[in-house]
Amino acid sequence: MQHVEAGHTGAPATDHSHHDEKPQGLKRWLFATNHKDIGTMYLVFAGIMFFVGGTMALIIRAELFQPGLQLVDPGFFNSMTTMHALVMIFGAVMPAWVGLANWMIPLQVGAPDMALPRMNNYSFWILPFAFTLLLATLFVPGGGPAGGWTLYPPLSLQTGDALPMTILAIHLMGASSIMGAINVIVTIMNMRTKSMSLLHMPLFCWTWLITAYLLIAVMPVLAGAVTMLLTDHYFGTSFFNAAGGGDPVMFQHIFWFFGHPEVYILILPAFGIVSEIIPTFSRKPLFGYDAMVYATASIAFLSFIVWAHHMFTVGMPLSGQMFFMLSTMLIAVPTGVKVFNWTATMWKGSLTFEPPMLFALAFLFLFSIGGFSGLMLAIVPADFQYHDTYFVVAHFHYVLVPGAIFGIMAGVYYWLPKWTGHMYNMTLAKWHFWLSAIFVNVLFFPQHFLGLAGMPRRIPDYATQFADWNMWSSIGAFGFGLSQLIFPYLIWKCVRGGPKATARVWESSHGLEWMLPSPAPYHTWENPPDVQFPDEPGENVMGDQPGPDTAPTHTPDGR
Amino acid sequence: MIQRMTNCFGRWLLTAAGVMGALPAMAAKGLNMPVGVTELSGKIYGLHMLVLWVCVAIAVVVFGVMIYSIVAFRRSRGAVADTSITHSTRVEIIWTVIPVLILVAMAVPAARTLVEIEDTRNTELSIKVTGYQWKWHYEYLNQDVGFFSTLARDSDAARQLGSGIDPDTVPNYLLDVDHPLVIPEGTKVRLLLTAADVIHAWWVPEFGMKKDAIPGFVNELWIKVQEGKTGTYRGQCAELCGRDHGFMPIVVEVKTKEEFAAWLQAQQQEAAPEAQAATAARNADALTPAGA
Numbered sequence A: 001m002q003h004v005e006a007g008h009t010g011a012p013a014t015d016h017s018h019h020d021e022k023p024q025g026l027k028r029w030l031f032a033t034n035h036k037d038i039g040t041m042y043l044v045f046a047g048i049m050f051f052v053g054g055t056m057a058l059i060i061r062a063e064l065f066q067p068g069l070q071l072v073d074p075g076f077f078n079s080m081t082t083m084h085a086l087v088m089i090f091g092a093v094m095p096a097w098v099g100l101a102n103w104m105i106p107l108q109v110g111a112p113d114m115a116l117p118r119m120n121n122y123s124f125w126i127l128p129f130a131f132t133l134l135l136a137t138l139f140v141p142g143g144g145p146a147g148g149w150t151l152y153p154p155l156s157l158q159t160g161d162a163l164p165m166t167i168l169a170i171h172l173m174g175a176s177s178i179m180g181a182i183n184v185i186v187t188i189m190n191m192r193t194k195s196m197s198l199l200h201m202p203l204f205c206w207t208w209l210i211t212a213y214l215l216i217a218v219m220p221v222l223a224g225a226v227t228m229l230l231t232d233h234y235f236g237t238s239f240f241n242a243a244g245g246g247d248p249v250m251f252q253h254i255f256w257f258f259g260h261p262e263v264y265i266l267i268l269p270a271f272g273i274v275s276e277i278i279p280t281f282s283r284k285p286l287f288g289y290d291a292m293v294y295a296t297a298s299i300a301f302l303s304f305i306v307w308a309h310h311m312f313t314v315g316m317p318l319s320g321q322m323f324f325m326l327s328t329m330l331i332a333v334p335t336g337v338k339v340f341n342w343t344a345t346m347w348k349g350s351l352t353f354e355p356p357m358l359f360a361l362a363f364l365f366l367f368s369i370g371g372f373s374g375l376m377l378a379i380v381p382a383d384f385q386y387h388d389t390y391f392v393v394a395h396f397h398y399v400l401v402p403g404a405i406f407g408i409m410a411g412v413y414y415w416l417p418k419w420t421g422h423m424y425n426m427t428l429a430k431w432h433f434w435l436s437a438i439f440v441n442v443l444f445f446p447q448h449f450l451g452l453a454g455m456p457r458r459i460p461d462y463a464t465q466f467a468d469w470n471m472w473s474s475i476g477a478f479g480f481g482l483s484q485l486i487f488p489y490l491i492w493k494c495v496r497g498g499p500k501a502t503a504r505v506w507e508s509s510h511g512l513e514w515m516l517p518s519p520a521p522y523h524t525w526e527n528p529p530d531v532q533f534p535d536e537p538g539e540n541v542m543g544d545q546p547g548p549d550t551a552p553t554h555t556p557d558g559r
Numbered sequence B: 001m002i003q004r005m006t007n008c009f010g011r012w013l014l015t016a017a018g019v020m021g022a023l024p025a026m027a028a029k030g031l032n033m034p035v036g037v038t039e040l041s042g043k044i045y046g047l048h049m050l051v052l053w054v055c056v057a058i059a060v061v062v063f064g065v066m067i068y069s070i071v072a073f074r075r076s077r078g079a080v081a082d083t084s085i086t087h088s089t090r091v092e093i094i095w096t097v098i099p100v101l102i103l104v105a106m107a108v109p110a111a112r113t114l115v116e117i118e119d120t121r122n123t124e125l126s127i128k129v130t131g132y133q134w135k136w137h138y139e140y141l142n143q144d145v146g147f148f149s150t151l152a153r154d155s156d157a158a159r160q161l162g163s164g165i166d167p168d169t170v171p172n173y174l175l176d177v178d179h180p181l182v183i184p185e186g187t188k189v190r191l192l193l194t195a196a197d198v199i200h201a202w203w204v205p206e207f208g209m210k211k212d213a214i215p216g217f218v219n220e221l222w223i224k225v226q227e228g229k230t231g232t233y234r235g236q237c238a239e240l241c242g243r244d245h246g247f248m249p250i251v252v253e254v255k256t257k258e259e260f261a262a263w264l265q266a267q268q269q270e271a272a273p274e275a276q277a278a279t280a281a282r283n284a285d286a287l288t289p290a291g292a
């Protein structure tokens, strides 16, 4: 391993005294332009939405605990499934990624802030309005949107007053995401420290860069689709109305042209985080760094040409079905490369199992299970059986919960000491991990069986032969949901105090962010760090011998 | 080390074998896709199992290596990191090419089955299926037979919010209708699917087939129930279609050809007054001086 010299590792300490002044009180947050403040707000917002969406999930699972309708009206049940998806996707996962990007990308590329700080402020503050609007639909005549988050017409056009509110909320979320994405791209492209070439960037920056391009490409497509719904409903157009010469299936094509890249928007940053964490706790550089970058880029490219695999049952021509089957199967190749590279990173490493690593490992196993079921779903004839059943529900929850959400949690556990300057309670974090990892399987694994046995998705009541596994799934849901309460408690405690964290925090962490003190000062990298990188691609800027000032706080096993 | 590794893999194989042995029993308890009663559903089941086992095999290898790494290369066991391993073009080519080969091996039979599924030629009986919020309508084309098929009354009573009726006491709870669709065995039956209001999807797992019923458009699917597989098969609407999406089941009675002919005739006679009127009206429209 090539050793590298770290030059300036931040502004001289004497400079910090006046730079660290920050606006106080409400103004600090309302008019925030500091990337760390905005990142924190995004993360807190995502956390709140995670619990709002989670409560909806628990209402769903409570009703499904046993056959018969015990708790809610079927119409309300449908609006719960619809809102759960919208809140989790647009309110929890995406803002959490933007929050992590805000916090970490400037630190990782050696930039003093995000490139467009005021736009950064707008893109965050749009979100509370968007979600107030969305959640308010639950109280308007006709109730919340109940046609599924996919908003397929003609069903979605039967929505009451909630329809225009939902569509406006989606427009706001889209605008917010696009602004966030532009900010990420400009920051990475323009503000990266000079010596860092693109192929020296941490993988988290790489996956986020690619995610940002996906966002800019597809959010306007969604905006177009929902606007056409609006004009069909209120202005007499017939984009999706067969009686007026339109085509309801066209909506599905447009929606999934957005929707498939969207699922990669949700998962790619998790790939980046896992690619940061596994090397750190294996004490080895990431295996096949450049292959990881190219694999991410190919996944992103393929995500544009597979959309119709979400709609194999709409009656496409044979050639169309063939094309989408083959292109979808192809995604398994770069995804496989990533999983193999992570595994190879652990091979002959020196592994320890701190909370970030535990979540990353659970990601590795459980995301792979989601990948396998994804491959099965690509096989069109078999998909005629799987489509719109609980098998699909199990599949996408495996990639989204132990995939995207475990990725977010791994990231939070990895960088929390850097943000707060305190170590958190390791025992509690491990409890959080084990409870989550066990219950997430109790929750979602039985859903594979339910789907294969013939249970359609999005139904509030079911035939009695599905009773046993639904009961298990509901038990898993409540176990998982309650375990999540540990997370905000642990974060709160860590913000308030705890053992002092050093700059490097973890024994083998690497990258510019770990050259900064913990907590990271309010303003960082005002002088871009002058770091020498080795010639070959890779991100291991610290080498494996940190200076004395960066000795880790946390040495596993008391060493 | 190799000793340890083989031990580890051995344990995995044993576990995998145990799971494999248990699977047929699990299928019986409704944990797996049904083999179904048509040639196509059998082929689809075969494809499903093929892909499932390929995935299990890959999982055994990949998870095996992961678990081995987690066990063998832990620092608490004194493992020292070999930081010289950063990439290997040869290994990376191998693990790109092998998956491609596996995918091709799966894609070929899948494509073949798909071509068969899409072959709707030479059908012997056509039934138009129309989805409504929230019931199905079946019309035997050119046979003057048509009827609605709605959730059975006892299920409908039990499924009301807080009905107090235990679903276990209702036979075929939520999977029973007033008028089931009736089709003959050993006959290539074509269903023409459409909808009157929103999109629905017609699905009977035992037939292996699911297709959307879309307002303003007609989709096709065909079923040929194998000889000797007469009986009742049940399914549900599979595309979210509003409030009572969960309450529009599909029930199909498969009869022998003779029984079916008799049933059809009985239906025609029952509907005779209406049907004759309809036929008369049609004939009047099409009346020509040549008058067949």
Ligand SMILES: [Cu+2]
Pocket: B131, B132, B134, B199, B200, B201, B237, B238, B239, B240, B241, B245, B248
């Ligand atoms: Cu329906």
